[in-house]
Amino acid sequence: MTNNTTPRPVDANSLFVVSGGARGITANCVVGMARRFRCGFILLGRSAAGEPPAFVAECPDEPALMQRIAKELAARGEKATPAVIRRELGTIQAQREIAHTLAEIRAAGGRAEYLSVDIADAAALRSALTDAQTRLGPITGLFHGAGVLADRRIEQKRAADFDAVFTPKIIGLRNLLACLAPADLHHLILFSSAAGFYGNPGQSDYAMANEILNRVAHLIQRDAPACHTVALNWGPWDAGMVTPALKALFAERGIQVIPLDAGVARLVDELEFRAERPPQVLVGSPLAPPPEPYSGPLRTWRIRRRLTQEDNPFLQDHMIGIHAVLPATCGMAWMIHGCEQLLPGYHFARAENYQVLKGIVFDESLAPEYVLTIRETERDATAGTLTLEATVSSEGEKRPRYHYRARLILRHGRRAAAPQIEQMDLRERQPTPGAELYAKGTLFHGPRFRGVEHVLSSDANGLTMRCQMPEVSDRDQGQFPVRSFDPYLADVQFQSLVIWAWQHHGAASLPLSNAVGELYATPQPGATFYVTMKVRSNSDYRMLADLIAHDADGRIYLRLEGAEVAISQHLNRLFNPAAA
Template sequence: MKTATSINPESVFLVSGGAKGITAKCAIELATQYPCKFILLGRSQLLESEPLFANNCFDEAVLKKRIMEDLLARGEKPTPMQVKKIYNQIISDREIKQTLETIKQVGGEAEYLSVDVTNTHDLQQQITAVTEVMGEITGIIHGAGNLADKLIEKKSTEDFEKVYSAKIQGLENLLSCVNLPQLEHLVLYSSIAGFYGNVGQSDYALANEILNKSAHLLKQQYPQCHVVAINWGGWDSGMVTPELKKEFARRGIEIIPVEAGAKMLVNELHNSYRDSTQVVIGSPISPPPAPLNYNSQLRSYRIHRRLTQAANPFLQDHIVGGKPVLPATCGTQWMINACEQLYPGYRFYYYNNFKVLKGIPFDEKLAEEYILDLEETAKHEHQEIVFKAKIWSRNKNGKLNYHFSIDDIHLLPQHTPSPTYEKLNMAEDNIITIKGNEFYQENPAIFPLFHGDSFKGLTKVLNISPEKITIECVWNEIDRKQQGQFPVIWVNPFSVDLSTHPLWVWLQHYHQEVCLPAQIQKHEQFAATPSNKPFYVSCEIISKTATSVAADFTIHDNQGKIYSRLLGGKGIIIPTKSLKS
């Protein structure tokens, strides 16, 4: 059902928290693209006029000095808190008036109401008065919010009420001021803290998750309205202080540029056919790592998993010998991801000696369940954790089958800087000129890559020699449902599989042979391999015999920055017909 999403000059948006900060920037961007009317709400009082001493003074230190001088001239003894309060009033007044003026300059119309959204009576009274002049409200953007970040055991009732009421009581009050059956737009500013959770923000996460659920309920009750709860990540403004920005950078959490975020808001208002009433915009929040007690007892874990073809749609893109077969990279991803989940905030750095012991085909021999055994082998003083891992199952006769193993998986609590690939060669020699899907065509005499869309991504061969091949790749992201039980988190099993395809091209070009993976001596991960844009694989041949081939794979960008390395990769040569049914 198409929602009523047309925005015209008579549209009236009620915007809480809308006169300052990022919500104001969004209102300005909306007015720029759709000149209409805005009722901006905020708790700050507007000054009747700016003090004379503040005129044309924009330097913080100078302005605070003038505030002190003014207080002294009036016989008062200035305190730092008093000076800061007056300074904030002046800056707040300037920002609100600048927002109103900018909206007017781009063709919109705006009024500012100084009111607390949690004060039901005052809010209804002021909105009733202003709508008599501006017209009936057609849209709500609820951007008001407060923070009181503390560990949960240190939070007070007042902290909770401050955070909760602005979001939830504020929404209830805003909705009470409009004719809901006629409302066309409802945008709720939620947060990724509600989606992922975040340390010190239990109240904020709770309030935002209630906003998410409210969006679903309101859409059911008022299907004519375009409802969306935007789970924003941190913005490069507002509540993200320089200190918090540094912490986000340390944890690999990207922040949203103000201009880009404002355009995303307008895009969500414009997107009238979106099925979901909840969207996430921003990097996932990874928890900070807890201090590691390296003298604590080493532990073992056993994880049971039932694998089904229905739960893993990508298997249709990995058919070997007529059967869906679990890629070896999914086996490594399961082991790595399980280790990371045991120690939140720690991230896979490298492993040694991955082996394919027996593949997992999805046929009549598929086991009832598969077992992952993890064994902690070391906890080092420099906050490193080491695991040993093995995946196994029992067949219907009770016989043990071992499928994949890794000798040691290393986790660290911080990012390791990406090195530069010293043997970078981006020159194009035009020896192999086929491109894109031609690598995956049916004719195995050319390149017998059997992979479907979930694993495709070779775009062109830059250069090839008896010692090396360099290929450009693009892995087009598949949706979460398609990823099944092996979701992309830090290690991407689909693009890792793709990164080994250059060896197939090299083998076919020089030897007219194919191989299947058997072993990786070492896998190092420095950064996430990008999706939907080019990356490059430099595959250096180590050895080639009649029955096997070994190579090093370096995955990097066009400047040689390394995302990851697969060193000592070994493949077993097989007949081409083995790939067919």
């Protein structure tokens, strides 16, 4: 089959191939999926299936089971050495787990079959899956949960350790994808690890293998967007490979283990497909504490970037006239995220005196490259803050051209709790649909920036809007991805100024500056939020206002104080050429 549409929801007709799916945590997950979706599974594992021998029936206690195995070996005239007993015990326990998992899936309303096959054996795997599809029908999903640990510090690692870890994770996935092309699937779930995201002592090979899974997820989402692909970067579970000793070690490091039921519920939630889910999700506590505040000399960085319209698909929806224009909020995001990436452990808290000095237009004036300069100016150890001056510039004919400038304050540790808006009125008073404003050219923005649902009320003192968070895919965000600061949310806030200027001056406007910006939280894509705008001053050419994005209870997401726009009748034809 070929899947050219958006991913289908998981339902009773779905059939998943699951590597490592008959035992351990993965088995618990497929049982949870069966309870929720009543779907089907082809479980893959190296253990041989079969009924446990009669002599171990009704013997759950491991020491008693080992005694029975020893007696059975002696009765057969074989040496009951500890190694032989352990091998027999492992086989019997595997058979029991497989049988239990199959029974649990069927009791939950799903259907399941177990195939004993090594996913590292490409030929055997292809033969097994070809036969299974002939009998069971088309496979719609792949759940890659196989994995092995071989923990040692890197100087003690052996080639055999590396092979043991990489073979099921990476060679196994390569062979599975050779049999099941992502373009033919609706769902691809990769069980990765937070060790791949953070690193972890003794797990260099395991971290590398899981980071490869993460990169594969990003690649497949790009190349096969109709397949819902995600790499779940799990922290340690309260089960499986986490022994009591490891659990105690995690507790000492402040790392919480994931309860089994909570982890299964998180997986099921991921499969309740909603559009534009990220291809990589981190679940659980960080495996490492945030870096300590830096205490060395003040530093300066210069970071170069080449901009193209092709690399930033969102620009198609930010055209003024015939040219794409970089949103002013993307200039802010550029500086904020540059600082946060350079300063691990710090997060953006406040911006002061943000200026749009010369906007970036994607025409013949576009520079070959742009330079983000970040300079530390002050460090407050007591408050845990850093103050930085940030500019974006390019080379002009005789001197640098400056495009954006701001003073940024970053804070170490947790983000401050969101305050409540002091005055809020969400009543509808002659509301105006946002769709009407976009259609008539009051707002020039295309679909990715169309966050205004309704202007609820508007008067000489300001306006209030109900909005919906724009859902811009990771691919469309290009070089300006959403991180702590969401430029698409901030752009919707600024649209309140554009609307008010049209209503009271009959003219278009563009942002010039913002005196203060404070970030507390960011709503999820698709979430409803509100913008309350209060006018400070205005003339025929300038307008100054305060903007607050908040939720229905008044909890503030982003506060912008002293936001200024230039108002000009000459911009009207660029916003709405048809009306010129």
